[in-house]
Amino acid sequence: MNGGWLLRGRDGRLSVYQLSGDAVRCRAEREPGGPWTAPRTVGGEQTLHPVLAIGQGPDGYAHLVSWRPTVKGESGLVHSTHFRPRLAALDWNPLGHPLKKGDRTGTPAVAVDAQGRAHVFVPDGQGGVRLLAQKAKGGWAAWRDLKGHGVRDGLAAVTGESGLVELYAAVADGIAHWRQEEAGAPPVLQESVAAPVRPGTLHALATSADSTTLYFTSASGDLCAWRPGGAPVTLLSPAGSGPVCAVRCDLDGHDCTLLAQRSASGRVGFAAYPTEQESAGAWWTESGPRLPVDARVSLTTDAQGRVTAATLSPSTGRLLLTRRKDEPGLALEAWRQV
Known part of the structure; x- marks a missing residue:
């Protein structure tokens, strides 16, 4: 899965x-x-x-995108909107193929702008990225070629606090960054940075009014952070080999970013630091039971603003959940199976 799969709806209910x-x-x-x-x-x-x-999106609606088989050897993308967790989602709506026809070209990524319009990005299998965006008055615009060179699978799409959509991609020689210059406009390739990165490890988060931060694992095995306009910095060693997730939250009155990842021991590792202050340092603290190798972690905040973490194992279907306790620090409740 690409994107956070633990969400808080506009009615405050959590869903997975x-x-x-x-x-x-x-x-x-x-x-x-x-x-x-x-x-x-x-x-x-x-x-x-x-x-x-x-x-x-800011309206709390969830936008889901997947590939479906069409004719033999070919596939097409489909989209569904889920307005509230306890309501039924809309039926899957066909989006077509970024190259008009063919098989799957890569894993899609979705970001939703301030107006609630979904932006679907997908590697085109030719080294670039294609975009399909919802129109202001309904329906979808035509597929657009965002260019790019040597784009690898595992895109990270994010909406900044400005409401503008951004995209990060691992490319042959580093990381590329696209950003909308104004609402409704297609994202434009802004800059690339030379940073050997492990594909499939990108995670982006809005971290200030003007910036988003990309987290990734370097080829040498370090967990790094990058904000466009600067240089990537090493944050700490990864807790494990799986993808990292992140959420901004209030910890004892401080704006912090919390990272989570399945650790090498099989438990969940948490690390927090003041948002955009990587120089302050961070370190892992493990929590919960040992999890299967395929278990993934997702973070959000609940209706009371408490940090909430969930783990899900595709092989077992077991969903575990914990929340922050109402006390100083990052003390968590006992993990419970849902």
């Missing part, structure tokens, strides 16, 4: 999205902080490939 065979399933709180519903299929009876990209 998971791949299940050839379908996507969703579970949600019946009320904020309350019991959870059983998993249910999203988007109707549609056979999907095992890939899912998730984006969420």
